[in-house]
Amino acid sequence: MAYLKRKAKAFYHMSKKVAIYIRVSSLDQAREGYSLAAQERTLRNYCSDKGYSVYELYADEGISGKDMVHRPAIQSLMQDAEEKKFDIILFWALSRFTRSVSDLYQTVYKLNQLNIDLVSYTEVFDTSTPFGRAIVGILGVFAQLERELTSERVSFALDEKFKxxxxxxxxxxxxxxxxxxxxxxxxxxxxxxxxxxxxxxxxxxxxxxxxxxxxxxxxxxxxxxxxxxxxxxxxxxxxxxxxxxxxxxxxxxxxxxxxxxxxxxxxxxxxxxxxxxxxx
Missing domain, CATH: 3.90.1750.20 (Putative Large Serine Recombinase; Chain B, Domain 2)
Known part of the structure; x- marks a missing residue:
C-alpha cells in the first residue's frame, strides 16, 4: 500500500508542468544570488526535487519589476497561461515576479480562474487557498513598499548629482x-x-x-x-x-x-x- 501511495504521489508531481520565471534589474545583477543563472539553477533543482516537469523558462534581464506591461518574457508567460500550457508558475521571490500590488491582485485572480498556482521558492504560500492569496497580498504590499523606498533613494541621489x-x-x-x-x-x-x-x-x-x-x-x-x-x-x-x-x-x-x-x-x-x- 505504501509503495502504491508513493507511486501515485510521484505520478501526481510528474503530471504538474511548471513555468519558471526569472528576472534581474540592472541593480540586481551586482547582487550575489540574484543573477539569472543562480535563479535558474535553484528553481530547476527545486522542480527536480519535487518531481515537476519544466514546461518553459521565461527570463527578463535588466528590467524593473515595477509593472508587468514592459516585460516581454512575463507577457509571453501570461499568454501561455491563457492557453493553460502549465499548472504552476515558479519564481525565486515575489519581488522577481512583480512589485506592483495592482498587477499582483489582477494576476492572482486571473491565474486562479485558470487553475494555475503561483509558487515562490523563498516565500511559502499557495495561491490555491484563501489564506495563501491573503499572504500573497501582504507580500505584495511589502514588495511595493520596497520599490517606493528604493525609488525615493534613487531620486534623492539623482537630485544631489543635479545640484x-x-x-x-x-x-x-x-x-x-x-x-x-x-x-x-x-x-x-x-x-x-x-x-x-x-x-x-x-x-x-x-x-x-x-x-x-x-x-x-x-x-x-x-x-x-x-x-x-x-x-x-x-x-x-x-x-x-x-x-x-x-x-x-x-x-x-x-x-x-x-x-x-x-x-x-x-x-x-x-x-x-x-x-x-x-x-x-
Whole structure:
C-alpha cells in the first residue's frame, strides 16, 4: 500500500508542468544570488526535487519589476497561461515576479480562474487557498513598499548629482555618460547638428527625419528616425548646454552640441507650427 501511495504521489508531481520565471534589474545583477543563472539553477533543482516537469523558462534581464506591461518574457508567460500550457508558475521571490500590488491582485485572480498556482521558492504560500492569496497580498504590499523606498533613494541621489552639475541623462543622442559627466560622441553629435540644421531649413519634422535616415544615421537604440523622434531631439535643451531634473533646470558643465541661439530659433518654429495647427 505504501509503495502504491508513493507511486501515485510521484505520478501526481510528474503530471504538474511548471513555468519558471526569472528576472534581474540592472541593480540586481551586482547582487550575489540574484543573477539569472543562480535563479535558474535553484528553481530547476527545486522542480527536480519535487518531481515537476519544466514546461518553459521565461527570463527578463535588466528590467524593473515595477509593472508587468514592459516585460516581454512575463507577457509571453501570461499568454501561455491563457492557453493553460502549465499548472504552476515558479519564481525565486515575489519581488522577481512583480512589485506592483495592482498587477499582483489582477494576476492572482486571473491565474486562479485558470487553475494555475503561483509558487515562490523563498516565500511559502499557495495561491490555491484563501489564506495563501491573503499572504500573497501582504507580500505584495511589502514588495511595493520596497520599490517606493528604493525609488525615493534613487531620486534623492539623482537630485544631489543635479545640484553638483553631475546629473547625466542616459541614452541621449550625441552623448555618452562617463562618471556622471556627458561626453560627446562625434558621429551622434553630427547627427544632432544635422537634425537642427535640416529643421531650420525645412520647418518639417518628417522631412528632417528622412534627411537623417538618408544620411545613414540611426537613433541611440538602433532605430530609424521618425517625426516624433526628431521632435524629441529638437526639444531637448541639453544640446544647448542645460541639464534638467524633476522640472528643475540649470546650465550644465558639458560641451554644447548646438548654440543657444539655434535652439531658440527652432523652439520658435515649433511653437508657431503647433499654434497654426490648433487654429484648424
Amino acid at each position: 553638483q552639475s553631475k546629473y547625466a541623462p542616459a541614452f541621449l543622442q550625441g552623448y555618452t555618460s562617463k562618471n556622471d559627466e556627458l561626453k560627446i560622441v562625434k558621429r551622434e553629435a553630427d547627427c544632432v547638428k544635422l537634425c537642427f540644421e535640416s529643421y531650420l531649413e525645412t520647418h518639417n519634422l518628417s522631412e528632417t527625419a528622412r534627411t537623417l535616415n538618408a544620411a545613414g544615421y540611426i537613433g541611440k537604440r538602433g532605430k530609424h528616425f521618425s517625426a516624433n523622434s526628431v521632435k524629441v531631439i529638437l526639444r531637448n535643451k541639453t544640446y544647448a548646454g542645460y541639464i534638467k531634473f524633476n522640472e528643475k533646470e540649470k546650465f550644465g558643465s558639458h560641451e554644447c552640441i548646438i548654440s543657444a541661439d539655434v535652439f531658440k530659433k527652432v523652439q520658435k518654429i515649433l511653437i508657431q507650427k503647433h499654434n497654426s495647427r490648433k487654429k484648424f
